[in-house]
Amino acid sequence: MHDVSERGGDAHPHGATRRGGLGDYQPLLLVAAIVAALLVRSRIAWFDDGEVRLWATLFVSVCIQALPFLVLGVVVSGLIAVFVSPDLVRRVLPRHPALAVPTAGLAGLALPGCECGSVPIAGRLVSSGTPPAAALTFLLAAPAINPVVLVSTAVAFPNDGELVLARFVASFLAAVVVGWWWARRNDHSLLDVDPHDHDHGSGRLARFVDIASRDFVHAGGYLVVGAMAAATLQLVVPRSVLATVADNELLSILMFAGLAVVLSICSEADAFVAAGLPQFSLTSRLVFLVVGPVIDLKLVAMHAGVFGRRFALIFAPVTLTVAVVSAVLVGQVLL
Amino acid sequence: MSRFGRAGMLIFIGVLIGRLVLDGGFGWFVQQHMRIPLAAATVLLLVFGVYELVSSSRDGDEGARVAGPGVGWLLALPLLVLVSVAPTALGAxxxxxxxxxxxxxxxxxxxxxxxxxxxxxxxxxxxxxxxxxxxxxxxxxxxxxxxxxxxxxxxxxxxxxxxxxxxxxxxxxxxxxxxxxxxxxxxxxxxxxxxxxxxxxxxxxxxxxxxxxxxxxxxxxxxxxxxxxxxxxxxxxx
The missing domain is CATH 2.40.50.140 (Nucleic acid-binding proteins)
Incomplete structure (x- = not known):
């Protein structure tokens, strides 16, 4: 991947200008690629293969499903870049990290969306001066505990009301624990986000559109990587193979954690998938609902893009472990 | 990715997804209730794309400056798959x-x-x-x-x-x-x-x-x- 070198250029968005370079012709190249794709459509027999078309359906459907949430996310991140200053964050968030982290987690209640939208928002919060521990807690909590997700969980499990409570508690707990862990670690050299964009004299509207567009192509590019990985793994590892371990509680918990990572399902809909697997225990399905919104293939790709690859490599296993442990503990108490 | 390239990408996504919303083709990929969120996202992307195209070409040099990471080009992949492989609804x-x-x-x-x-x-x-x-x-x-x-x-x-x-x-x-x-x-x-x-x-x-x-x-x-x-x-x- 080429993010490291690209980010260097990205950090000075108003710098280099290459007059007469490739940049002028990029939209034309895009048109040419689309026309070429239309022309080859009927000429390549491989495109008619059942599995290739199924892969295409899975890949495109993950992208289309994520699109509205990604757009909502970058609109919010554009607004944050324009209206939220480090001063404002200092005034609103409690000073002490032990308090700032759960406060940021509860703020997640207010964002009705799924995980794709919260990644650019968290990135923008960090560049606007929010302590990273608080922004990361928001990143993990928002897609899991917002009202839309909790209502859809209640609809999917009409006879298991305690599961909704367990999901809320376990997800919130996991987000706060990861946030505190990051606050203690306090190693900001790992984070590699866009620097705060100071006002360059252009109007607020221009800046809003610029930032929202930049965050869209940035997070969107990584979303595409994740969607390709999810579509490919679904074809390589059929779900029926995974479903043969239902009898063993430990195996089912591990399987559901793996399933959540591989399937990369939107947090607003994962409850329906879990409800469709009734042969498994409620606790193992709670693991699925707690892990999915905080870490999965497409999220790892997006975290690497927005926060840097080194960060993603450490953040993913810690988050996965904390989410599984939190879900199992809460499941023991509540389910 | 230049500012022109970015504007072009936003417009292309808007046009192709907008077509799926208008002719109902999106129903092969996502649920029916996604029609309105998809339509809203499409309109916003088109507005952003056109705004960027117009304002950057008005400023002359602005259009060619680096305005986004190269990874953004990957957004073209689902569009290319959509028009070349022409995926259909789930089947046998x-x-x-x-x-x-x-x-x-x-x-x-x-x-x-x-x-x-x-x-x-x-x-x-x-x-x-x-x-x-x-x-x-x-x-x-x-x-x-x-x-x-x-x-x-x-x-x-x-x-x-x-x-x-x-x-x-x-x-x-x-x-x-x-x-x-x-x-x-x-x-x-x-x-x-x-x-x-x-x-x-x-x-x-x-x-x-x-x-x-x-x-x-x-x-x-x-x-x-x-x-x-x-x-x-x-x-x-x-």
Whole structure:
């Protein structure tokens, strides 16, 4: 991947200008690629293969499903870049990290969306001066505990009301624990986000559109990587193979954690998938609902893009472990 | 990615997704209720793209400056796949890969079927639910009209699995809903969409006492093929 070198250029968005370079012709190249794709459509027999078309359906459907949430996310991140200053964050968030982290987690209640939208928002919060521990807690909590997700969980499990409570508690707990862990670690050299964009004299509207567009192509590019990985793994590892371990509680918990990572399902809909697997225990399905919104293939790709690859490599296993442990503990108490 | 390139990308996504929203083609990939969020996202992307294109070309040099990471070019991939491979709705290939849906236990009572003349139109998931869990056996001896696609199975002589997908979020989580039909007449190709009038065949042993996948069966009364794939091919659990 080429993010490291690209980010260097990205950090000075108003710098280099290459007059007469490739940049002028990029939209034309895009048109040419689309026309070429239309022309080859009927000429390549491989495109008619059942599995290739199924892969295409899975890949495109993950992208289309994520699109509205990604757009909502970058609109919010554009607004944050324009209206939220480090001063404002200092005034609103409690000073002490032990308090700032759960406060940021509860703020997640207010964002009705799924995980794709919260990644650019968290990135923008960090560049606007929010302590990273608080922004990361928001990143993990928002897609899991917002009202839309909790209502859809209640609809999917009409006879298991305690599961909704367990999901809320376990997800919130996991987000706060990861946030505190990051606050203690306090190693900001790992984070590699866009620097705060100071006002360059252009109007607020221009800046809003610029930032929202930049965050869209940035997070969107990584979303595409994740969607390709999810579509490919679904074809390589059929779900029926995974479903043969239902009898063993430990195996089912591990399987559901793996399933959540591989399937990369939107947090607003994962409850329906879990409800469709009734042969498994409620606790193992709670693991699925707690892990999915905080870490999965497409999220790892997006975290690497927005926060840097080194960060993603450490953040993913810690988050996965904390989410599984939190879900199992809460499941023991509540389910 | 230059500012021009970025503007071009936003407009292309807006145009291609906008077309799917207008002609209903999005229904092969995501649920029907995504129409309005997708339309709103499309409009915003088009507005952003046009705004960027106009304001950057007005400023002369502005258009060629670096305005986004190279990874943004990957956004072209789903668009290229969409126009070249032309993916369709889930069908027989997908149904063979995933275990069929098992109706989850129902404790509340099912509403009685309307007394009007048969056939009664019904979603496939409701047919499976009633077959498995309705103690009043409301399906017994009634002609039910189902719509779905053909999945052939060499083990079913003179029949096929009438299949529809249950999609919770997008097509990537589709689970096949299947009714094994007998006496369907002349063989049909995989993925042919049909309207089928069927009568439920009560199981010899209750489904709940069988190992593995429950085979819910019915006898075909009339099968009429439908041309093409419907715009709303999936059933939702809502």
């Amino acid at each position: 290939v997908a149904a063979d890969r995933v275990d069929a849906f098992v109706p989850t236990e129902r404790t509340e009572r099912f509403a009685p079927l309307p007394d009007t003349s048969d056939p009664v139109e019904m979603r496939v998931i409701e047919f499976l639910d009633r077959a498995a869990w309705d103690e009043a056996r409301s399906l017994q001896d009634r002609v039910i009209r189902l719509e779905g696609l053909v999945v052939n199975d060499p083990e079913i002589a003179g029949g096929f699995k009438l299949t529809r997908f249950l999609v919770s979020c997008c097509a990537a989580d589709g689970i096949p809903l299947q009714v094994t039909l007998h006496g369907t007449g002349r063989p049909l190709d995989d993925d042919t969409w049909v309207v089928a009038d069927v009568i439920w065949r009560p199981p010899e042993v209750p489904y709940q006492e069988t190992e593995g996948i429950w085979v819910i069966e019915a006898d075909a009364v009339a099968i009429s093929p439908v041309v093409g794939i419907p715009k709303d091919p999936y059933e939702s659990p809502y």
